[in-house]
Amino acid sequence: MINKTLGNIFKGDKVVWMVFFFLCLISVVEVFSASSSLTYKSGSYLAPMLKHLGILIVGIFCMVVTLNIKCRYFKIVTPVLLIVSFGMLVWVLLFGSSTNDANRWISILGIQFQPSEIAKGAMVLATAQILSAMQTPKGADKHAIQYILIVGAFLIFPILLENFSTAVLLCAVILMMMIIGRVPASQIGKLLGVVMLMAVFFFSAIMMLGEDRQPKNTNLQMTEEVAKEQDKENNSPRIFHRFDTWKSRINKFLKSKEVAPEDIDLDKDAQVAHANIAIASSNGIGKGPGNSVERDFLSQAFSDFIYAIIIEETGIIGAAFVAFLYITLLFRTGRIANRCENNFPAFLAMGLALLLVSQAMFNMAVAVGLAPVTGQPLPLVSKGGTSSIINCIYVGVILSISRSAKKKKTDDGNTNDMKLATSNI
Template sequence: MINNTLSKLFKGDKVIWMVFFFLCIISIVEVFSASSQLAYKGGSYLSPMFKHIFLLILGIFCMIITLNIQCRYFKVALPFLLIVSIITLGAVLAAGQNINGGSRWLNIFGLSFQPSEIAKGTMVLATAQIYSVLQTDNGADKNAFKWVMGLSIAILALICGENLSTAALLFLVIVMMMFIGRTPYSQLGKLLGVVTLLGVAVIFFIMAFGKDVNEEKKLLAAHNVTVVSDDKDDLFEKRPWFLKRADTWKTRIDKFMNSKDIPPDSVDLDKDAQVSYANIAIASSNVIGKGPGNSEQRDFLSQAFSDFIYAIIIEEMGIIGAGGVAFLYIILLFRTAKIANQCENNFPAFLAMGLALMLVTQALFNMCVAVGLAPVTGQPLPLISKGGTSTVINCVYIGVILSISRSAKKRTPAANAQPAAV
């Protein structure tokens, strides 16, 4: 009786379910351990964990609803999601709520959320729909590339102003979906050429017109000027919003490019707090780690429960535990690839792979930031980091993959190698 009830509730691919639950368990343990700063500010060491558990329960509830929807109905939601994404992203640019130096949040009826999280899934859904409709026996129709690029430019332009890293990662996922969708190599080659030139131009603009916050502070200190606030408006007055973001980007690029091995006693913990304490956490972990809840750097590392939670995982669970977390994302990607390969139609296959690539790419980038292989950004670790919008939306993305695993029409052994166009 109980087994029948559980099987009806937890539908879809069992391996995806197992990966999801392992990530949730790791998330609860590590968020509880890494939230000492929030516990101190709130006066309760259990409050951050209970709030995170509530968000996970809400996410699981949304995930169960999503997995019970037939995958073909996701196409119906595309026009509505596009309208919502464009309106909310535009509202963020006009009146976004500033948190941790970025106006990426929108406050509606007292609830804050990041429209970019919804826009990411919307773009993956749109790309999957376009490439499934315009798929031919010889690959994707050339018009598919034009439609996807048109939508991408519109959505990414609204995201990149305040969240360049999210826009870049989303664009990378779209390019990978184009490759999976059999876009003509001539179009992909031209796209990569244009992107390369545009990337060089953006970096030149940032380095030419942006100001390094740390260098500006040093200059002010040399003239005996004390900066009371970390707000860049105190340093760079009357600068347009796009130049203020350029300041942030240049500071991060300079810090990453100028990183070098220096003696421990020469490290400036005030200037490079995040990177320094993350390095200390990793260096002190050894192979097996200090054990769950025994992190020492969580009290000093800013955003230890979010952007740098992987550093805390390494410190507490060691190289073995950190490798295990990375392996869970690899299983998620390859299991989703198997689900997509079994689909008879293109749309569910492209959608499942797009969502999996988005989750795994973001996870990989977060890990690279934590270990010093990429510049510091605000990308959380999917399904593990403490968050509001991202936690619930990522659960919905898993729900979509589970829906495809159970409701998408499967190919028969005698079917052609390529899925049929929808």
């Protein structure tokens, strides 16, 4: 009876479930360890961890609900998600709450969230639907890329104005989906050429119009009052107000060089410096869970730089294990997609997996100094709010596809899995 009940709850691919629970376990341990600054503010050692645990429980509940939805129904919500996402992105640009000089947050009924998180899923969903609907025996129809670019113009451009790194990662995911969806190589080549020209123009605009100003508050999660005060002092047009931040980060990354420990300015480069100290002080083997020292000095240790704390506490083995989990998620999702008889669930599963894994890899690259500092958290591990819940929903969609998508038949007429799902996408 118990096994039957558990089987009804934990439906879908078991490997994906294992990866998910390992990431959640790591998240609970490391967020509890890395939240020393939050425990100091709240006056409670358990409050930040219990809040994070509560968010994960809500996320798991949403994931279980999602995986019980047959994947053909995801098509129905696409138009609604696109309209809602675009409306919220416009709203956040005009009236959103400011964090680190960027309007990224909307507050509804006391719940604060980033519309870009929902828009990412909507963009992947729309791309999967376009690619699947316009497949021909020779690949995607030549008009498919036009429809994808039109949708991207309405969703990605508003994200770009306030969250450059998220927009770039989303563009990379959509590009990989188009390659998987067999969009003609000539069209992808032309698109990459245009993107390169736009990137050069955008980079030039940032370097010419932006001012490399050191932030007055090294904590990335500045209060809204501090952010507004800095906006008043910058006196730059509203459309260019993020250029200063981007130029500062680009200069720091491009001008990075070997610096003697005694010459490091912990006021100007606090995050990068303390992340490097955390990694170096691990001595390769780690200090053990809960024994981090740099968590008390590293801003956003529980979010953007949690991978540095993981390395400090668990060493190279722990860092490699976390990376291995994300790679396993990607390859396992690829296997699930390969089994699908229909294109839509296959493209959707791969798009969501690429979305999660590419963000994870970029977060890790930032933590070890291979990429410029951004505000990208480590999916399913970093302390978060609605973003953690939405990531759980993404995993739920992958599990739903593994459970309910119609499977390809082998030469002997049997399905690749133990049973054939009755749904017909």
